[in-house]
Amino acid sequence: MREEAIVKELLKLKKEENYRTLKLNERKGINFSSNDYLGLNEDKELRVEFFEKFQGVDLLFSSSSSRLLTGSYPIIMNLEKELEIIYNKKALLFNSGYDANTCLIETLFSKNSLIISDRYNHSSIYSGIKASEAKLLRYRHLDYTQLENFLKKYSSEYEDILVVSEAVYSMDGDRADIKKIVELKKKYKFKLLIDEAHSFGVSGYGECYETGVLDAIDYLVIPLGKAGASIGAYVLTDELSKEYLINKGKKFIYTTALPPINVAWNFFILKKMQEFESRRENLVKLSIYTKKLLSEYRIQTISTTNIISVVVGENRKVNIISENLREKGYLVYPIKEPTVPKGTARLRISLTAYHSKEIIYKFVKELKNEIDSIL
Numbered sequence: 001m002r003e004e005a006i007v008k009e010l011l012k013l014k015k016e017e018n019y020r021t022l023k024l025n026e027r028k029g030i031n032f033s034s035n036d037y038l039g040l041n042e043d044k045e046l047r048v049e050f051f052e053k054f055q056g057v058d059l060l061f062s063s064s065s066s067r068l069l070t071g072s073y074p075i076i077m078n079l080e081k082e083l084e085i086i087y088n089k090k091a092l093l094f095n096s097g098y099d100a101n102t103c104l105i106e107t108l109f110s111k112n113s114l115i116i117s118d119r120y121n122h123s124s125i126y127s128g129i130k131a132s133e134a135k136l137l138r139y140r141h142l143d144y145t146q147l148e149n150f151l152k153k154y155s156s157e158y159e160d161i162l163v164v165s166e167a168v169y170s171m172d173g174d175r176a177d178i179k180k181i182v183e184l185k186k187k188y189k190f191k192l193l194i195d196e197a198h199s200f201g202v203s204g205y206g207e208c209y210e211t212g213v214l215d216a217i218d219y220l221v222i223p224l225g226k227a228g229a230s231i232g233a234y235v236l237t238d239e240l241s242k243e244y245l246i247n248k249g250k251k252f253i254y255t256t257a258l259p260p261i262n263v264a265w266n267f268f269i270l271k272k273m274q275e276f277e278s279r280r281e282n283l284v285k286l287s288i289y290t291k292k293l294l295s296e297y298r299i300q301t302i303s304t305t306n307i308i309s310v311v312v313g314e315n316r317k318v319n320i321i322s323e324n325l326r327e328k329g330y331l332v333y334p335i336k337e338p339t340v341p342k343g344t345a346r347l348r349i350s351l352t353a354y355h356s357k358e359i360i361y362k363f364v365k366e367l368k369n370e371i372d373s374i375l
Contacts, residue, residue, distance in 0.1 A: 017315035018336050029329040030359055032349045037202050037306060038279045039354035040229035040269065050268050059264050063257035068246070071257030079267045086205060086270075087214060089236040092245060093263070095255055097197050097223025098124040100233035103251035104193070104219055105162070106131035108241060114158040116150050118142065118165050118176070122195060125164055134162075141169070144180050151188040161190035167207040168198040171340050171348065173303030175199075178207055182216040193219040198307065201227025202280060204273060230266050232258050279353040286351050290360050297368040306351040309335075310367070311344050312375075318345040321370045330363050 001009075013019040040046060065071040076093060083091035094100035105128030109115060113134035117125060120141045129136050137154070139146040147163070155161065163185070165176045178194060185192050196206040200222045203210050208217050220236040222228075235245070245252055287306045294301055294308070301308050312318040318334040325332050336345045347367075351360070 017319055029326065029331045030355075030363065032330055032332040032351075032355075032363065034331075034350055034352055035198075035226040036229055037198075037227040037283060037350065037352050038229070038276055039352050040201075040227070040276070042352075042354055050265060053268065054264055057264070059261040060259060061261055062259050065257060066253065066255060067257045068253060073257075073260060075260055075267060076257060076263045079263055079270070082267065082270060083234055083236065087209065087220070087236045089214070089220065090239050090242040092235045092237075092242050092252070093258065093266075094233045094235060094252065095258055096231065097122075097195070097221065097225065097233040098127075099251045099255070100221050100223065100235050101125050101193075101195060102128040102131065103249045104221065104235060104237075104245065105129055105134075105164075107245055107249045108219075109134045109160065109162055111135075112158075113160040113162060114154055115162045115164065116147060116190075117163075118169075120169050120171060121164055121166060122197070125193075125195065129164075141172075142174065142176060144177065144184065147181070148184055148188075151184060151190065155188050155190075161188075162193060163190050164193045164195075166195040166197065168196075168202075168305055168307070170198050170307050171335060171346070172309050173301070173305045173307035173348075175207070175304055178211060178213055182213050185216055191218045192216065193221065195221045195223070197221075197223040198226055198305075200224070201229075201273070201276070202283065202306065204277075204280070224266060228266070228269060230269065231262055232266055283351060283353045286353075286355055286357070286360065289357055290349075290351060290364065293361065293364045297364060299364070299368060299371065308349040308351065309346050310349065310371075311346045312371070313343055313345060315345045317374050318347060320374055321367075322347060324370050325363075325366060328366055330366065 036042060063071045063073065080091040080093060101124035109132040111133040115129050115134045116137045116139060118141055119138045137150050139150060163181060165181060167178060168175050181192065194208055194217050199207045206222060208214050208220055218237065222234040224230040224232045283306050290308060299310060301310055303309055312321060315336050322332060322334045332347055332349060334345060335348045340346060
């Protein structure tokens with residue numbers, strides 16, 4: 001882009017109150033914008049246990065190589081083997097959820113494919129679809145009647161069809177009906193990709209694992225930057241797809257592998273996942289309590305999870321509410337277009353296992369005051 005076009009676009013964003021800046025996070029205040037849903041990243045005792053477990057192991061801070069050179073070191077290979085035991089699928093570790101989704105779709109699908117995607121799917125999914133040059137159909141969010149109508153209409157035209165859904169959607173805090181999608185798969189014989197970014201950890205090994213539908217999932221993507229308290233992403237699939245991704249997936253081939261210290265932490269958390277049940281139970285209780293409290297204060301949300309979305313509407317108003325709450329010691333940030341549809345700017349409240357009812361009560365009370373003062 002020419003400089004004048006860049007300046008014009010930035011001025012437009014400022015006018016629409018949709019301009020982004022980087023601000024120093026000094027971690028002051030109570031954080032309601034963290035994706036650390038189980039509180040693992042905040043747990044100092046857990047970190048001590050990790051370092052004690054790997055005491056004497058030379059955990060480097062860089063792999064210094066791609067996976068196809070010297071980046072397939074022992075612990076990363078052992079992690080993938082452990083994943084294959086748990087999920088009974090072949091495993092491949094990517095550096096991020098964005099890379100995993102994009103690489104998987106752009107590598108395994110082409111202009112001869114049809115991809116049917118929930119309209120609210122993550123940007124990484126749409127980046128992969130665009131790069132694949134596949135025909136794209138987007139069904140209304142969680143509207144499985146429209147999904148089936150698409151399948152009825154196009155199943156005879158395409159031999160290669162992919163349906164893509166997230167398990168939990170972070171902008172509304174609602175869940176996909178994965179069992180319903182699996183029922184449609186049995187009927188229409190498509191490939192299925194499920195992204196578990198916001199469900200892994202919160203639902204143990206993930207919604208697909210816990211609901212017993214793993215066998216029906218062709219591509220399971222598990223990003224680790226949320227309840228996984230880390231970085232990277234697991235891709236669980238069949239042997240042939242794994243082999244093809246290793247040979248043709250550009251974002252896998254031409255990327256330096258994750259550092260051993262991060263992979264060791266991922267392995268550590270995976271092995272301990274079943275020990276975090278009390279945290280999961282507490283998070284459910286806090287979620288129920290918060291939604292009950294919001295209802296009492298007549299604050300609407302359609303959330304069914306620990307991610308609670310409060311739609312304000314205008315960018316200006318949501319900016320003011322967010323800033324006022326931060327001044328009062330509550331870190332909660334606005335979500336605006338293009339992340340969410342125009343006119344649906346919102347506060348995205350992330351509950352974590354280390355919050356308390358007392359903290360939540362005070363926060364919701366302040367939230368109500370701010371909403372009343374601006375709307």
